[in-house]
Amino acid sequence: MTAGAFTPPWLDQPPPPGSWRALFKWGAPGQFKHPNARLYRMLKEVFGMTDDDFRTPTRTGLDPARAARPSGLDGAAQADLEALLGPENVGTGDLERIAAACGKGMLDLLRLRRCIAPHLPDAVLHPRDRHDLVRIMEYCCRAGIPMIPRGGATSVTRGLECPRGGVALDLRTHMDRVIRFNETDQTITVQPGMFGPRLERILNRAPEWFGASRRYTCGHFPQSFECSTVGGWVATRGAGQDSTYFGKIEDLVLAQEYVTPAGVIRTGEHPAAATGPDTDQILMGGEGAFGVLSEVTLKVFRFMPENRCRFGYLFPDWARALDAARATLQGQFGHPSVFRLSDPRETEVALKLYGLERAPLEGLLSAFGLRRGERSLLLGATEGERGFARQVRRRIGRICRGLGALPVSGLAARAWERGRFRDPYLRDALQDFGILTDTLECAVSWDGLERVRRGVQAFCAQRPRTLCLTHLSHGYPQGASLYFVFMTRMDAIPEYLAFQAGILDVIRDQGAAMSHHHGIGRMAGPWLEGQLGAGQMALFRAIKRHLDPQGLMNPGGTLGLDPPPGDPS
Amino acid sequence: MTAGAFTPPWLDQPPPPGSWRALFKWGAPGQFKHPNARLYRMLKEVFGMTDDDFRTPTRTGLDPARAARPSGLDGAAQADLEALLGPENVGTGDLERIAAACGKGMLDLLRLRRCIAPHLPDAVLHPRDRHDLVRIMEYCCRAGIPMIPRGGATSVTRGLECPRGGVALDLRTHMDRVIRFNETDQTITVQPGMFGPRLERILNRAPEWFGASRRYTCGHFPQSFECSTVGGWVATRGAGQDSTYFGKIEDLVLAQEYVTPAGVIRTGEHPAAATGPDTDQILMGGEGAFGVLSEVTLKVFRFMPENRCRFGYLFPDWARALDAARATLQGQFGHPSVFRLSDPRETEVALKLYGLERAPLEGLLSAFGLRRGERSLLLGATEGERGFARQVRRRIGRICRGLGALPVSGLAARAWERGRFRDPYLRDALQDFGILTDTLECAVSWDGLERVRRGVQAFCAQRPRTLCLTHLSHGYPQGASLYFVFMTRMDAIPEYLAFQAGILDVIRDQGAAMSHHHGIGRMAGPWLEGQLGAGQMALFRAIKRHLDPQGLMNPGGTLGLDPPPGDPS
Secondary structure, three states, rough: HHHOOOOOOOOOOOOOOOEEEHHOOOOOOOOOOOOOOOHHHHHHHHOOOOOOOOOOOOOOOEEEOOOOOOOOHHHHHHHHHHHHHHHHEEEOHHHHHHHHHHHOHHHHHHHHHHHOOOOOEEEEEEOOOHHHHHHHHHHHHHOOEEEEEEOOOOOOOOOOOOOOOOEEEEEOOOOOEEEEEEOOOOOEEEEEEEHHHHHHHHEEEEOHHOOOOOEOOOOOOOOOOOEHHHHHHHHOOOOOOHHHHHHHHHHHHHEEEEEEEEEEEOOOOOOOOOOOOOOHHOOOOOOOOOOOOEEEEEEEEEOOHOOOOOEEEEEHHHHHHHHHHHHHOHHHHOOEEEEEEEEHHHHHHHHHHOOOOOOOOHHHHOOOOOOOOEEEEEEEEEEOOOOHHHHHHHHHHHHHHOOOOOOOHHHHHHHHHOOOOHHHHHHHHHHHHOOEEEEEEEEEEEHHHHHHHHHHHHHHHHHOOEEEEEEEEEOOOOOOEEEEEEEOOOOHHHHHHHHHHHHHHHHHHHOOEEOOOOOOOOOHHHHHHHOHHHHHHHHHHHHHHOOOOOOOOOOOOOOOOOOOOOOOO | OHHHHOOOOOOOOOOOOOOOHHHHHOOOOOOOOOOOOHHHHHHHHOOOOHHHHOOOOOOOOOOOOOOOOOOOHHHHHHHHHHHOOOOHHHHHOOOHHHHHHHOOOHHHHHHHHHOOOOOOEEEEOOOOOOHHHHHHHHHHHHOOOEEEEEEOOOOOEEEEOOOOEEEEEEEOOOOOOEEEOOOOOOOOEEOOOHHHHHHHHHHHHHHHHOOOOOOOOOOOOOOOHHEEHHHHHHHHHOOOOOOOHHHHHHHHHHEEEEEEEEEEEEEOOOOOOOOOHHHHHHOOOOOOOOOOEEEEEOEEEEOOOHHHHEEEEEEHHHHHHHHHHHHEEEEEEOOOOOOEOOOOHHHHHHHOOOOOOOOOHHHHHHOOOOOOOOEEEEEEOOOHHHHHHHHHHHHHHHHHHHOOOOOOHHHHOOOOOOHHOOHHHHHHHOOOOOOEEEEEEEEHHHHHHHHHHHHHHHHHHOOOOEEEHHHHHHHHEEEEEEEEEEEEEEEOOEEEEEEEEHHHHHHHOOOOOOOOOOOOOOOOOOHHHHHHHHHHHHHHHHHHHHHHHOOEEEEOHHOOOOOOOOOHH
């Protein structure tokens, strides 16, 4: 096979500053991930492509980015805002305005690759502290100017678009500080613009930073970890890859402070309470539609990476793998941190990606009756105090072996771990050659899980040469989240939107929650009422009316609270 | 000391049916708990009493109960309601109306013992199902009639009083059924009027009831367990004595259905979600002020009583005991189920109550430097899968011994367990002789815990011969709940209310949550805004306005949402 020697001309230079590509490229400008030979071969096979299809990258977005319309902010408003914040904290340039309104969803990428950037803010403001937020809020409420908070801008749900214009509030610039650390309570209070890696570094180095007696960890590692902020985690009710042990962000938040059009709301740092509705649980997941998070107190954990135990098992089929997952999460012996169960289709890709498919393993697998297209891969890790972590690891092993799984050592989990924050880089490389990779996720009870997975796969099967990879990414005693990765050759925006809508229909109709950890944004907004019902949506709108009576906070379809934007495609 | 031979004439006959005593007596009519000789001796000593003070019980409430005013329901409304529900489901008799409006708080007891029953409903309705609730809701909203849902009526926060009259909705009579059991998801869906013991019996016997493959437990055992309903647990955000492992009721609820004046709201059975505010967390703890819970889906656990490991440790002092508690709850090796840490004052009472004070133990304790008035008793148990329960038990042992604690065997925990639901019976016996026993509880961070405990104790110390016993009753990595038991000779209602108000002031001023698991009711309603702030209260009132625009749901001070009743004392 001499064709195996061909390597596509993957783009491997940092994109030109100011280019469209600089806006849509994932992560650090100088970092890339390209398919390895095994994956490349598979892609050609699955999508019916040849090396010729990989000779010329298209829509690479190397041209300078430009906004279709200038800022609509009038001179007086600009002067007022500059007086409030200092001129250096009011930006109206094209690049800044486009960057503020774009996330990392596939629609963002499709648009940016064709030099479209609709729904821009009129200015980007850089508040320095809570007082600035209060002043901005007062000014914009008087002037009727929409406000759209933003953190790391990794939204995949169109959470940052500004269909009514207004001002984007960039919380990363100044509001990224530690307010306080309390070792007795094991909490840290930070501003919302702090990035994940910085928070984790500070906590890991708590003895040096705070004179603490131990090292700590935030326990929250979403795939976007390197590019996302604490505020974004809270606004979208995010989950990390280790959340099955540490909990979702709503389990990790102890207290919050929001600046809203109705005033500042601050919750108390109580470990639990029986004092009426849980205000934290009302405001988290507000996606900027209720107010701006100005401070958040997070629970932190002891940093004990030396206790981490990794595991990997290959099951003969998905049904037994699911049984093992449920037995683990209902077993009452403690939860693992990472718990990723790939369905047979994803398993084949994962084995290629993590290098497990090579001989002699493949021979061994066949000998054990672990057949391609049926076998299902479980990867995971346990965490916590040493004895706890080991015992959870042991119990999981017993369950898996009892259900006929073959241990594949912790190496697979290690390989996954090394790549855990790097997989999104792949997406840009593939899209340069017309292969679209998109994801959707949802949460569902054990009882409904297969219904949802089969429904989504059946929908995708209607489209030729379309891969739908599924994994269970977070588990609970009562159910799990399902994460779908779609890969197909597709380029037209209306076709993409129709495809996505079809899957969202299935998720809603089969009874899953529309999102487990990405949030709703404008993307799934139109589906939310179908899931929650009119009663819950009316309640959300009543809360919105109280906190934001003029509808100025992240308006235009967020959480389905108001009409979505008319979309140019 | 021949005086030791005297036994007070404890009342040990079931109260006459229809008497005031039948209304206020705790629990089953034929069950009693009287102080043992050790406790009796201590009481006399602490309160400066002699046997003579225990010769004649007073205000025993043996007379027939009567309402001060007849039902205010007009004939037409009564006929309409009878047409809706059947005449057998509309009660207007004195006894039923008084019983519906009384809880088990000390104010209830003080009033009933002096034949006062203010704030009665005009009728007690017995809805048969959700459709009845919808019909009642429609009728009462049209007619402007207040509605007050009730379960087991063990409220200690004046949650059931009807200062605006109206109809009490007794959910125990018919709405106590299982709707469905799902073994795959480990959930049970029940109506709100189901009592704790019945729920637990059904789950324990799941193989017989549902053909399940295992036995299950609800994991929720409040002190009121035998007399309280699932609906009451949810309405007040209750906690059970094993909640440090199983979680508070808000952790155990997966989905709910409410009938509200704004319509029926139903939440989905998803294990987690990122779909905006958490509606379950808005409605739980509503204390009947937002609507009536008509159905609730609870997470259930495997029933494995054989794995329960009990422990008991006696610490040289409270500071080291607290260190051990925090080390346990922050240790990341899993949580115990029961975790009760008594402060030195309560420790002395507990040692008497559970028979641990007898020789040779007392000699042993002194030899170990565990001095009266300083030593602190920790009782607990672990739960879950066998290896998990044992390992948690072992780790706790290591922590406690490392901090100088002496193991007192699992016998103390067993003795406590046997009495766990029986202690409230003591209260009636003591009150017959003028000793008032009252409780308050709150939730606070580790960092603030001693401030709150000392504040409350300092307040109580201002009053002569007043015992304030404190224990930490539920623990979390970030703090704990503090439970205070007050004992004093007191009888006048205004004096009692002033005393209680003083403690509530301290709890609020020292930064604790006003309740960890009793809820707020009308009792702490006036303090809630001081804890939460105006912003959160305004948000709660906006939710109330949306769900109950006419203010008909449990009106008159509940959760501080509207003006409290003018109180006759």
